[in-house]
Amino acid sequence: MLVVPLLVLAAELGLRRWYHRDRYFVWQPHTRLMIRPDPVTHPQLEPLVRWQVNAEGERGSPAPRSGRVYRILAAGGSAVECFLLDQSTQWPGRLELLLQRPECLRAVGADRVHCGSIGRSSVGSESLDLMLTHVLAQPGKIDAIILMVGATDVLAWLEIGAPSDRPASPRPVSELFDRHPEVQFRWSPHGLALTHLARHLLARRTVPTNGAARWMGRARAMRGRATTMIDLLPPSTTMLNHFERNLTSLIQRCQARADRVLVIGQPWFDRDHYSAEEEALLWNGGVGKAYKDEVTVYYSNRIIRALMTELHERTRKVSTGLRAEFVDVMSGLTGGPPVYIDHFHFTPDGSARVAALVERQLLQPTDLRPGTDRP
Numbered sequence: 001m002l003v004v005p006l007l008v009l010a011a012e013l014g015l016r017r018w019y020h021r022d023r024y025f026v027w028q029p030h031t032r033l034m035i036r037p038d039p040v041t042h043p044q045l046e047p048l049v050r051w052q053v054n055a056e057g058e059r060g061s062p063a064p065r066s067g068r069v070y071r072i073l074a075a076g077g078s079a080v081e082c083f084l085l086d087q088s089t090q091w092p093g094r095l096e097l098l099l100q101r102p103e104c105l106r107a108v109g110a111d112r113v114h115c116g117s118i119g120r121s122s123v124g125s126e127s128l129d130l131m132l133t134h135v136l137a138q139p140g141k142i143d144a145i146i147l148m149v150g151a152t153d154v155l156a157w158l159e160i161g162a163p164s165d166r167p168a169s170p171r172p173v174s175e176l177f178d179r180h181p182e183v184q185f186r187w188s189p190h191g192l193a194l195t196h197l198a199r200h201l202l203a204r205r206t207v208p209t210n211g212a213a214r215w216m217g218r219a220r221a222m223r224g225r226a227t228t229m230i231d232l233l234p235p236s237t238t239m240l241n242h243f244e245r246n247l248t249s250l251i252q253r254c255q256a257r258a259d260r261v262l263v264i265g266q267p268w269f270d271r272d273h274y275s276a277e278e279e280a281l282l283w284n285g286g287v288g289k290a291y292k293d294e295v296t297v298y299y300s301n302r303i304i305r306a307l308m309t310e311l312h313e314r315t316r317k318v319s320t321g322l323r324a325e326f327v328d329v330m331s332g333l334t335g336g337p338p339v340y341i342d343h344f345h346f347t348p349d350g351s352a353r354v355a356a357l358v359e360r361q362l363l364q365p366t367d368l369r370p371g372t373d374r375p
Contacts, residue, residue: 008194015193020181024134025057026118028178028199032206037084041217044337044347049212050087056138057179058116060093070099070110071141072362073118073258075128076148079266079344080119082351084213089348092117092146094355099362107363108143124152125246126170132250134177136257145254146358150266150311151344153243158299158307161287162234167242216342219283219290226286228297233306244314251322262361263319264327264354268308269340274301277337284343304343325366329357 033051054062059081063071074080074092082090088097096115098104105111118135128149136142156168173182179200185193247263254261271278285304286295312330319326332353333339339350346354 012193015197016185019179019183019185019193019196022179022181023057023138024131024177024181025179026120026131026135026177027053027057027059028203029053029055029057031178031203034206034208035084035212036208036210038211038214038217041214042084042341044341045084046086046089046348048086049084049089051083052087054116056116057177058118059087059090060116061096061114063114063116064112067111068109070105070108070113070143072096072113072115072144072146073135073142074115074146074148075117075132075135076119076264077123077128077150077152078119078121079151079346080117080148081121082117082119082346083121084341085346085348085351089351090117091346091351091354091358092119094352095358098355098359104359104363119148120176122152122156122171123149123176124156124168124170125149125243125250126167127152127176129246129250129253130170130173131176132253134180136253142258144260144262144362145258146262146264147250147254148264148266149247149250150243150315151268151308153239154304154307154311155284157236157239158234158285158304159287159289162236162239162299164235165238167239215291216283219286220280220342222290222295223283223286223298224280226296226298229300230297231300231302233303234299236307236310240310240314243311244318247315247318248322251319251324255322255324260362260366261324262327262358263315263324264329264358265312265315266308267329267333267344267354268304269343270305270308270330271301281337281340281342325361327358327361329354332357 035049099113288295
C-alpha cells in the first residue's frame with residue numbers, strides 16, 4: 001500500500017533537485033499560443049497571432065545547430081515582447097526574415113540568421129540587467145545584442161506617484177523567468193514540483209486565447225474619465241540617474257559577450273497635440289496599475305513626453321559614451337494610429353519600420369568597440 005506514495009514522494013524530491021539545478025529561461029521553452037486580439041479594442045492588429053518559444057526560452061524560431069549562424073538576441077520590455085503581434089510580424093521576427101536575404105547573409109558572413117527575443121512586459125533597466133546576468137551566463141556565440149529599454153522605468157515610477165527620492169522597485173526573479181532554479185516549492189497541490197512539470201508539459205500545446213487585451217479598452221476609458229490630470233513635471237533626477245547606472249551596466253555586460261551592441265532609443269507616440277482619435281488610444285501614465293486597478297489620477301501627455309525625452313537623451317549619452325551603437329528610430333516612426341496602438345506599443349506597420357531601421361544599422365560596417373574611436 002505504501003509503494004505508490006513512496007514512488008510519488010521520490011519523484012517529487014527528484015524533480016525538486018532537478019529544478020534547482022535548472023537554467024534560467026525567460027519564457028517556458030516550447031510554449032505555443034494562438035492569440036486573437038479583441039477586434040473592438042484593437043482593429044489595427046492582426047486577427048490571429050502566433051506566439052512560439054524555442055528551446056532556449058526565447059520567442060523565435062528554433063536556433064540552427066549547424067552552418068555559419070549570425071545570432072542576434074533582442075532584449076527589453078513590452079515593445080520588444082510585442083505580445084499582440086504575430087511571430088513573423090513582431091520586429092525581432094521580422095528582422096530575422098529581412099536578414100535571410102542572400103545579400104544580407106553575405107554582408108554578415110553567415111548561412112543563416114537567428115534572432116531570439118527575450119523582451120518581457122514591465123521590465124525596466126534594473127530588471128533587464130538581472131535577466132541578462134543569467135541569460136548571458138549560458139554558453140554559445142552571440143554576434144549582436146539589441147537593447148530597447150526605458151519606458152517601464154518612467155511608467156512604473158509614475159505608478160507609485162513619482163517620488164523624488166527613489167525609483168520603482170525591480171521585479172522579482174519569479175516574474176522575470178518562467179523557469180528558474182530559485183523556484184520555491186511547497187507541500188500543497190499548486191506548489192509541488194510535479195505540478196510545475198505538468199504546467200511545463202501543457203505549455204507545449206497550442207493554447208487559443210480569444211479577446212486578448214480587451215482590458216486596454218477599459219484602461220483607455222478610465223484615463224478618459226480621470227478625476228485628476230497632473231501637468232506638473234515631477235523631480236526626475238533620481239529616477240534618471242538610476243536608469244543611467246543600470247543602462248551602463250547593461251551595455252558593458254553585453255559588450256563583454258557580443259561583437260556588437262545596438263541600443264535602440266525607446267520610441268514613443270510623440271505629439272505636440274493629439275487629435276481626439278489619437279487621445280482615445282492612450283492609457284498610460286496613471287498613478288496605479290491601470291491594467292488591473294481602478295485609477296483616477298494620471299500624468300498628462302505633456303509630462304510623459306517630457307520624461308521620455310529626458311530618458312531618450314540619457315540613453316543616447318550613455319550609449320555613445322560607451323561606444324555602443326545608438327539607433328534613433330523616432331524619425332522613422334512618425335505617424336499615429338497606423339504606427340502605434342497606444343503610447344508605446346506598435347502596430348504591424350510600426351513593428352516593420354523598427355525592423356527595417358535595425359536591419360539598416362546591422363548591415364552598416366562598424367569598428368565601434370569599447371576603447372575605440374567613433375568612425
